[in-house]
Amino acid sequence: MRLERRESVPLALVTTAPLAAIFAALLLAAGLIGAAGVNPLTAYAEMLRGALGSRLSITEMLTRATPLILTGLAAAVAFRARLWNIGGEGQFYVGALTTAWIGHSLGLPGPIGIAVLMVCGMAAGALLLAGPAFLRLRFGVDEVVTTLLLNFIVILFVGLMIEGPLRDPLAFGWPQSVPVDGDYRLPDLVPRTRLHIGLLFAIAAAGVVWLVLTRTVFGVETRAAGLNARAAAFAGISLPRTIMGVALVSGALAGLAGAVEVMGVTGGVTTTMSPGFGYAGIVVAMLAALHPAGVVAAAIFVATVFVGADAMSRATGVPSFIADVIVALSLLTMLVALLFTTYRLRR
Amino acid sequence: MTAVLELSNITKRFGALTANEDVSLSLAQGEILALLGENGAGKTTLMNILFGHYNADEGEVRVFGETLPPGKPRAAIAAGVGMVHQHFTLAGNLTVLENVMLGSEPLGRLRSDRASSRRKLMAISERFGLPVDPDSKVSRLSVGERQRIEILKAIYRDARILILDEPTAVLARPEAERLFETLRGMTKDGLSLIFISHKLHEVMAASDRVAVLRGGKMVAERKTAETSPAELAELMVGRKVERPVREDQKIGAPVLVADRITVTDDDETKLDDVSFTVHAGEILGIVGVSGNGQGALGSLLSGLIHPSQGTLTLNGVDAGHLGPRGLIEAGAARVPEDRHAEGAVGEMTVWENAVLERLRTPEFSKSGFVRQSAARAHAADLIKRFDVRGARPDTRIRLLSGGNMQKLILGRSLAIGPKFLLANQPTRGLDEGAIAAVHAELLAARAEGAAILLISEELEEAVQLSDRIQAIVKGRLSQPVMAADVDSRKLGLMMAGVWEDSNAA
Numbered sequence: 130m131r132l133e134r135r136e137s138v139p140l141a142l143v144t145t146a147p148l149a150a151i152f153a154a155l156l157l158a159a160g161l162i163g164a165a166g167v168n169p170l171t172a173y174a175e176m177l178r179g180a181l182g183s184r185l186s187i188t189e190m191l192t193r194a195t196p197l198i199l200t201g202l203a204a205a206v207a208f209r210a211r212l213w214n215i216g217g218e219g220q221f222y223v224g225a226l227t228t229a230w231i232g233h234s235l236g237l238p239g240p241i242g243i244a245v246l247m248v249c250g251m252a253a254g255a256l257l258l259a260g261p262a263f264l265r266l267r268f269g270v271d272e273v274v275t276t277l278l279l280n281f282i283v284i285l286f287v288g289l290m291i292e293g294p295l296r297d298p299l300a301f302g303w304p305q306s307v308p309v310d311g312d313y314r315l316p317d318l319v320p321r322t323r324l325h326i327g328l329l330f331a332i333a334a335a336g337v338v339w340l341v342l343t344r345t346v347f348g349v350e351t352r353a354a355g356l357n358a359r360a361a362a363f364a365g366i367s368l369p370r371t372i373m374g375v376a377l378v379s380g381a382l383a384g385l386a387g388a389v390e391v392m393g394v395t396g397g398v399t400t401t402m403s404p405g406f407g408y409a410g411i412v413v414a415m416l417a418a419l420h421p422a423g424v425v426a427a428a429i430f431v432a433t434v435f436v437g438a439d440a441m442s443r444a445t446g447v448p449s450f451i452a453d454v455i456v457a458l459s460l461l462t463m464l465v466a467l468l469f470t471t472y473r474l475r476r
Numbered sequence: 477m478t479a480v481l482e483l484s485n486i487t488k489r490f491g492a493l494t495a496n497e498d499v500s501l502s503l504a505q506g507e508i509l510a511l512l513g514e515n516g517a518g519k520t521t522l523m524n525i526l527f528g529h530y531n532a533d534e535g536e537v538r539v540f541g542e543t544l545p546p547g548k549p550r551a552a553i554a555a556g557v558g559m560v561h562q563h564f565t566l567a568g569n570l571t572v573l574e575n576v577m578l579g580s581e582p583l584g585r586l587r588s589d590r591a592s593s594r595r596k597l598m599a600i601s602e603r604f605g606l607p608v609d610p611d612s613k614v615s616r617l618s619v620g621e622r623q624r625i626e627i628l629k630a631i632y633r634d635a636r637i638l639i640l641d642e643p644t645a646v647l648a649r650p651e652a653e654r655l656f657e658t659l660r661g662m663t664k665d666g667l668s669l670i671f672i673s674h675k676l677h678e679v680m681a682a683s684d685r686v687a688v689l690r691g692g693k694m695v696a697e698r699k700t701a702e703t704s705p706a707e708l709a710e711l712m713v714g715r716k717v718e719r720p721v722r723e724d725q726k727i728g729a730p731v732l733v734a735d736r737i738t739v740t741d742d743d744e745t746k747l748d749d750v751s752f753t754v755h756a757g758e759i760l761g762i763v764g765v766s767g768n769g770q771g772a773l774g775s776l777l778s779g780l781i782h783p784s785q786g787t788l789t790l791n792g793v794d795a796g797h798l799g800p801r802g803l804i805e806a807g808a809a810r811v812p813e814d815r816h817a818e819g820a821v822g823e824m825t826v827w828e829n830a831v832l833e834r835l836r837t838p839e840f841s842k843s844g845f846v847r848q849s850a851a852r853a854h855a856a857d858l859i860k861r862f863d864v865r866g867a868r869p870d871t872r873i874r875l876l877s878g879g880n881m882q883k884l885i886l887g888r889s890l891a892i893g894p895k896f897l898l899a900n901q902p903t904r905g906l907d908e909g910a911i912a913a914v915h916a917e918l919l920a921a922r923a924e925g926a927a928i929l930l931i932s933e934e935l936e937e938a939v940q941l942s943d944r945i946q947a948i949v950k951g952r953l954s955q956p957v958m959a960a961d962v963d964s965r966k967l968g969l970m971m972a973g974v975w976e977d978s979n980a981a
Contacts (some may be wrong), residue, residue, distance in 0.1 A: 349846055350835065353828070358824065360820055363819070
């Protein structure tokens with residue numbers, strides 16, 4: 130038996146691949162749930178009910194999906210250009226920290242201040258990824274290593290700041306930064322829930338990213354550089370400029386996720402505010418086959434698993450860590466599914 | 477004579493594509509059979525079936541009268557069939573002896589018996605006139621020497637029938653001639669050979685018999701002595717193919733001038749004090765054995781590398797440091813050596829590839845957005861003008877055949893009416909029909925007054941197309957000679973680097 134490259138990939142296969150991957154991941158996780166002594170079907174039913182069963186649970190799920198869309202876009206943009214940005218988590222945190230810090234005492238009216246803070250969060254994320262991109266271009270340093278390790282440095286730095294200069298004096302010793310000014314909290318999308326208009330920003334960002342990738346010179350050049358760097362260089366596309374441009378866009382999207390989460394949900398920054406949004410963004414991007422529209426759908430799936438797992442855990446006693454297992458498994462099954470969309474098995 | 481090998485009624489399908497249809501073939505003891513056909517005619521598929529890499533859907537393979545079980549390369553080896561692939565399968569970090577022994581020793585053995593292996597290898601080497609140093613590392617050997625190791629490896633495993641897939645694809649002309657002499661000698665020792673080729677001259681020179689495949693079917697078999705290159709070309713392509721002929725024309729003013737250019741990279745001198753001039757309406761041919769600096773010359777004229785010393789001028793303006801886009805704006809067009817690696821992004825569409833070089837010009841973009849309809853229309857125009865078959869603007873370019881991809885790349889370059897055109901190995905790997913089309917386009921551009929620099933390892937091509945020829949050896953260029961005044965002997969000497977002596981004399 131051997132793998133043979135497909136002449137062309139039918140659209141039906143492209144769209145069913147992620148669904149098949151998710152199904153396979155759920156099937157594999159069912160084994161673990163069964164081992165925990167719970168009927169997997171009951172568990173999954175609880176999970177669905179917990180995430181989609183009521184108006185409140187749906188808004189919770191969408192609240193969770195909002196930063197995932199943005200970190201998913203960040204990973205998708207970078208991966209398309211073969212820039213392996215594993216540092217979404219760190220970029221999320223610097224975006225969040227910058228927003229809380231500047232937003233605490235920014236003397237601007239509400240909407241303008243919100244726009245300024247978003248730009249600040251994006252700039253912080255972009256700058257954080259610019260470093261590893263520069264090191265790769267100048268010295269050939271592998272960005273997988275640098276971006277991954279920067280995550281830990283950033284989170285420890287956030288810890289330092291909220292224990293020190295940015296400590297919230299009103300938090301009764303709770304390790305939390307000063308909150309953004311009340312004027313800069315994002316308005317609710319659905320009253321009396323946590324769902325805020327950040328969701329609309331995230332969806333709009335997906336639309337803009339799609340437009341940039343498919344319609345602009347930058348998008349076409351980025352894709353060429355990612356698919357065949359030598360041919361792109363031959364055609365006169367500057368690889369350093371492309372990589373740096375992609376790094377700035379990718380970092381900015383992850384930084385925006387942090388800014389939106391602070392202004393929309395948490396107000397201040399804690400070292401535990403992200404349940405791995407940056408890392409889950411990688412899974413979201415892969416499940417979406419790096420397509421911006423797919424990112425929105427994949428983020429909703431991952432958010433459903435995360436939110437639903439908590440409810441399922443309360444109802445059945447299966448630890449909610451199963452959510453991480455399902456998300457991680459779906460990344461692995463998606464990689465296999467991608468293999469079979471590009472190749473077919475022959476004997 | 478008895479048949480040592482028989483393929484009968486072989487049919488192999490890949491999905492909708494029939495790669496081989498009812499093909500029968502036999503090989504006699506001590507015979508050299510050429511399997512001739514264009515790219516995609518099914519030659520390699522047929523040999524892979526014979527060797528057990530593929531299973532045939534119908535038909536069978538008999539070696540020395542015994543039917544081979546399908547899909548078992550080891551059975552083919554045991555029956556005495558050896559295959560020398562187009563892309564070598566040697567481990568560069570091992571010695572010649574280790575490579576030859578690799579895979580032919582039982583795994584369970586604790587110590588490998590080098591001494592007797594060495595004796596056996598040296599005996600074969602002497603008997604078949606294939607000299608080797610068993611202790612040199614394969615990575616230090618030239619391609620010609622590596623091919624010799626591949627042949628030795630097959631004979632070492634007691635092959636009585638040898639299959640060579642495009643054996644001269646990587647060899648320079650003298651190396652190829654030497655190879656065929658060796659093969660001829662080997663048949664006297666009882667070996668039988670099949671070699672796959674799409675080059676007419678070597679089929680005529682080296683084979684006893686020719687089998688012609690076209691579109692997966694066996695269309696003809698001829699005794700080599702009773703056929704002609706013209707007949708074989710027609711059988712192979714299915715219609716009459718004639719390469720266009722260069723007509724004399726007046727040469728214009730100098731367009732591209734290289735003055736004493738040296739290119740160094742990591743302390744290695746890639747081009748050494750190189751000077752040449754290409755005039756309007758002229759084709760200057762650069763010939764040479766591969767790996768003598770053609771790559772650096774191509775990169776220099778593509779704007780990818782820059783002169784360390786000396787100057788390059790295009791229409792009197794310094795062009796040595798322009799980069800790819802700057803060169804294109806200055807009126808240069810480039811056809812790269814490797815169309816898959818440099819010429820096209822395989823996963824992108826024809827229209828994207830057609831405009832990739834000029835994406836930032838007002839013709840194809842406006843305030844950062846791609847003008848898709850203009851780009852698609854341009855691609856459709858190129859497809860029509862340059863007869864790119866099987867392509868539409870939205871086809872992914874990797875689905876095109878080599879010849880059609882090359883026509884598109886050439887079309888993309890010629891569409892701007894370039895003042896200077898670099899054509900780097902423009903017909904490598906193409907079949908006769910596509911070669912004729914590419915030659916016709918190059919000559920048409922020359923007639924329109926373009927200055928063309930042709931880098932080629934095919935001597936016929938260089939002589940047919942060029943007005944003047946210079947040889948490249950170890951990064952240095954010979955003085956130009958008029959193509960009308962040279963014969964293959966003189967060119968051979970030039971390519972061997974003897975011009976300096978002859979100039980001095």
